[in-house]
Amino acid sequence: MNTYAIIEAGGEQLQVQPGRFYDIRLNVPVTEFWENRKIVFSRVLMIRSESNTFLGKPWLEHATVNGRIFHPRRGNKLIIYKMRPKKHTSKKNGHRQTFMRLIIDSIFFNNQNL
Structure with missing residues (x-):
C-alpha cells in the first residue's frame, strides 16, 4: 500500500500522496510569485x-507534509x-472560486522521509 497522509488545508x-496534484482553497490574493513556492503543512x-x-x-506532533504550489x-x-415572486424583479450573478494547484x-x- 502506498504512503499517504490526511492533512487539514483550506478548511x-x-x-x-507524494507526487500527486491537489486543488485547495486558499483565502489569499493570487499573484505571480506564488508559482513554485514551497509550502509546509503542519496540521497532519x-x-x-x-x-x-x-x-x-x-x-x-513532529509531522509535516511538504509541497510546492504549481x-x-x-x-x-x-x-x-x-x-422575487410577484414583484417582476430578478438578479443574476456569477462566482468563480480561486484554487491553488499544488504537488506534494x-x-x-519524526524527521524521517516516509
Whole structure:
C-alpha cells in the first residue's frame, strides 16, 4: 500500500500522496510569485506508511507534509439567480472560486522521509 497522509488545508481535510496534484482553497490574493513556492503543512491528522498507522489527537506532533504550489487556477462558474415572486424583479450573478494547484513532494514524520 502506498504512503499517504490526511492533512487539514483550506478548511477541509485532504488525503494526499507524494507526487500527486491537489486543488485547495486558499483565502489569499493570487499573484505571480506564488508559482513554485514551497509550502509546509503542519496540521497532519493521520499518516499511513506500509503497515504502520499514526493517528493524531487532533494533530500529529513532529509531522509535516511538504509541497510546492504549481499554479493558481479558478473553478467552474456558479450561477446565483435570485427571483422575487410577484414583484417582476430578478438578479443574476456569477462566482468563480480561486484554487491553488499544488504537488506534494514528501511526507515527514519524526524527521524521517516516509
